[in-house]
Amino acid sequence: MSPAGERRIVVVGAGMAAARLVEGLVARGLGPQVTVLGKEHHAPYNRILLSAVLEGTHDAGALTLRDPAWFAEHGVDLRLGVRVVEVDRGRRVVRTVDDTGAEAEVAFGRLVLATGLIPKLPPIRGVVDRKGHLHPKVHAFRTMADCRDLLAVLPDARRAVVVGGGLLGLQVARALAGRGLACEVVEGSEHLMSRQLSAPGGQALARDLRRLGTSVYTGSRAVRLTDEGLVLDNGFTLSTDLVILTAGGRPAMALARDAGLTVRRGVVVDSPSPRSTTPRSTRSATVPSSSTPRVWRGPPASSHRPGSRRACWPRSSPGRSAPTAARAASPGSAPPTSTWPCSASRRR
Numbered sequence: 127m128s129p130a131g132e133r134r135i136v137v138v139g140a141g142m143a144a145a146r147l148v149e150g151l152v153a154r155g156l157g158p159q160v161t162v163l164g165k166e167h168h169a170p171y172n173r174i175l176l177s178a179v180l181e182g183t184h185d186a187g188a189l190t191l192r193d194p195a196w197f198a199e200h201g202v203d204l205r206l207g208v209r210v211v212e213v214d215r216g217r218r219v220v221r222t223v224d225d226t227g228a229e230a231e232v233a234f235g236r237l238v239l240a241t242g243l244i245p246k247l248p249p250i251r252g253v254v255d256r257k258g259h260l261h262p263k264v265h266a267f268r269t270m271a272d273c274r275d276l277l278a279v280l281p282d283a284r285r286a287v288v289v290g291g292g293l294l295g296l297q298v299a300r301a302l303a304g305r306g307l308a309c310e311v312v313e314g315s316e317h318l319m320s321r322q323l324s325a326p327g328g329q330a331l332a333r334d335l336r337r338l339g340t341s342v343y344t345g346s347r348a349v350r351l352t353d354e355g356l357v358l359d360n361g362f363t364l365s366t367d368l369v370i371l372t373a374g375g376r377p378a379m380a381l382a383r384d385a386g387l388t389v390r391r392g393v394v395v396d397s398p399s400p401r402s403t404t405p406r407s408t409r410s411a412t413v414p415s416s417s418t419p420r421v422w423r424g425p426p427a428s429s430h431r432p433g434s435r436r437a438c439w440p441r442s443s444p445g446r447s448a449p450t451a452a453r454a455a456s457p458g459s460a461p462p463t464s465t466w467p468c469s470a471s472r473r474r
């Protein structure tokens with residue numbers, strides 16, 4: 127490998143953790159050694175505020191954390207619309223594919239996996255067709271593209287069902303109600319926000335939402351999407367123009383797994399400034415397995431800016447190991463959902 131390749135720090139993913147990490151690298155004068163590969167077409171943005179864009183209180187542009195000009199100014203090689211499809215640890219290269227299908231390789235000395243989550247696809251018959259495309263009424267809500275797709279169809283929609291009564295689902299329901307849609311929330315647990323709230327708290331929240339005009343169905347699961355609407359396991363059928371899936375996510379681990387790293391519920395790491403089980407790749411924002419003694423249990427997820435604590439270059443040893451740390455495993459059991467299939471995309 128060339129000396130330039132040996133020094134290159136390749137960051138896979140251009141999300142919130144990646145942005146924070148690159149800020150730290152730039153502050154240490156390492157910008158020109160950094161390549162960031164992100165499959166979204168948007169420069170890193172504050173994903174947490176996506177629902178504010180949906181609600182109409184923020185412009186999409188206001189969410190940008192660092193624009194492409196900032197990366198260029200600091201010598202960082204930012205490549206958007208580029209998906210990393212393989213990590214070849216032996217040759218120390220990643221293989222990429224862009225939207226045109228063009229393939230390329232990027233050599234790395236250090237590799238950071240900052241690939242975030244992929245949405246879970248609840249087991250609802252009819253939301254994905256045989257070719258893996260989402261039903262036209264069905265939307266995910268995780269990326270700027272998802273948000274734009276949803277905004278584009280709102281003028282023709284009057285009713286929406288949000289599947290998932292967690293924080294994200296309620297944000298979406300509130301945003302849609304604010305836009306004048308009749309909104310219903312379906313939650314499999316016995317009460318809303320079951321990871322954050324006690325049963326009385328969740329029930330009080332449901333009462334408030336109902337008072338504001340949003341129907342709430344707890345303890346019931348959506349099982350089928352038909353021409354009549356979304357069928358619940360309690361026998362109800364909710365007639366709707368839109369179904370928004372907000373049933374949580376799981377760490378995007380395929381790259382790490384295929385590269386031979388040890389993964390369980392996340393990539394297994396070795397300390398609060400972890401490396402994965404290979405010395406030259408590190409992982410940002412993973413959910414460590416609870417069954418291994420080698421994982422570090424980081425701070426609980428909260429409403430801080432993701433990556434602000436987790437993805438920071440250790441001050442005590444700049445340049446020693448790539449910047450990253452692990453996120454605590456989420457408490458509570460996950461709903462019976464499957465991973466969003468890569469191919470389950472909206473036809474564009």
Ligand SMILES: Cc1cc2nc3c(=O)[nH]c(=O)nc-3n(C[C@H](O)[C@H](O)[C@H](O)COP(=O)(O)OP(=O)(O)OC[C@H]3O[C@@H](n4cnc5c(N)ncnc54)[C@H](O)[C@@H]3O)c2cc1C
Pocket residue numbers: 138139140141142143144163164165166173174175176177208209210211240241242243267268269294297378381410411427428429430432433
């Ligand atoms: C609407 C909404 C509200 C939220 N609210 C909160 C909140 O209040 N508090 C909170 O703590 N968290 C919240 N979250 C979660 C928070 O956004 C995530 O925890 C955070 O974005 C994680 O940062 P990340 O950089 O690890 O991953 P992400 O921001 O998901 O970024 C990962 C990036 O990697 C890219 N990527 C993945 N695989 C590849 C590949 N193979 N090649 C190239 N690129 C790839 C993805 O496209 C993505 O852009 C919210 C999320 C959403 C969607």
